[in-house]
Amino acid sequence: MQEAFARAIVRRTSFRGSGDPVAWVWRIVVNTSVSRQRRRRLEALVLERASVAPEPGAEPSLTDDRLRDQVARLPKRQKLALFLHYYADMDYETIGNVLAIESGTVGKLLHDARTSLRRTLEGASDA
Numbered sequence: 001m002q003e004a005f006a007r008a009i010v011r012r013t014s015f016r017g018s019g020d021p022v023a024w025v026w027r028i029v030v031n032t033s034v035s036r037q038r039r040r041r042l043e044a045l046v047l048e049r050a051s052v053a054p055e056p057g058a059e060p061s062l063t064d065d066r067l068r069d070q071v072a073r074l075p076k077r078q079k080l081a082l083f084l085h086y087y088a089d090m091d092y093e094t095i096g097n098v099l100a101i102e103s104g105t106v107g108k109l110l111h112d113a114r115t116s117l118r119r120t121l122e123g124a125s126d127a
Contacts, residue, residue, distance in 0.1 A: 003032055003036075004025075004028050004029040004031075004032035004033070007028050007032060008024075008025045008028045008029075011028070019097065020094070020097045022094065022097075023094060023097030023098045026084065026088065026090070026094075026098040027098050029088075030080055030083075030084075030098065030099075033083075034076075066121060067117070067121065070116075070117050070120045070121065071117065074113050074116060074117075077099065077101075077109055078109050078110075078112060078113035078116075079113070080099060081095055081099065081106055081109040081110050081113065082110065082113050084098060084099075085106075085110055092104075092106040092107055092110075
């Protein structure tokens with residue numbers, strides 16, 4: 001988050017004044033997050049190919065692991081909508097501004113993501 005907000009401050013002159021400035025800042029946050037994920041995947045691939053395993057951290061519970069894995073498998077826009085809604089506490093209209101989509105589409109993305117997670121996790125608990 002710090003990196004994203006620092007980028008927003010540095011790039012404040014690039015804001016054209018049209019649209020919501022909050023959405024503009026959150027777009028920078030989303031883009032920074034996506035870039036960081038790409039770097040992490042690349043670093044993990046390099047470590048894997050070098051046969052060096054990263055140090056394990058604290059072990060989360062099986063449910064946390066399962067949920068994290070399922071969220072990671074969601075389409076990108078569904079993951080972003082979930083993050084902005086549940087972690088950034090944004091309403092549908094603001095999420096729509098950040099992602100440049102209609103608020104109704106935000107509702108559909110969230111519905112589809114929750115349905116997919118529910119089905120997968122309920123199916124896994126039955127096994």
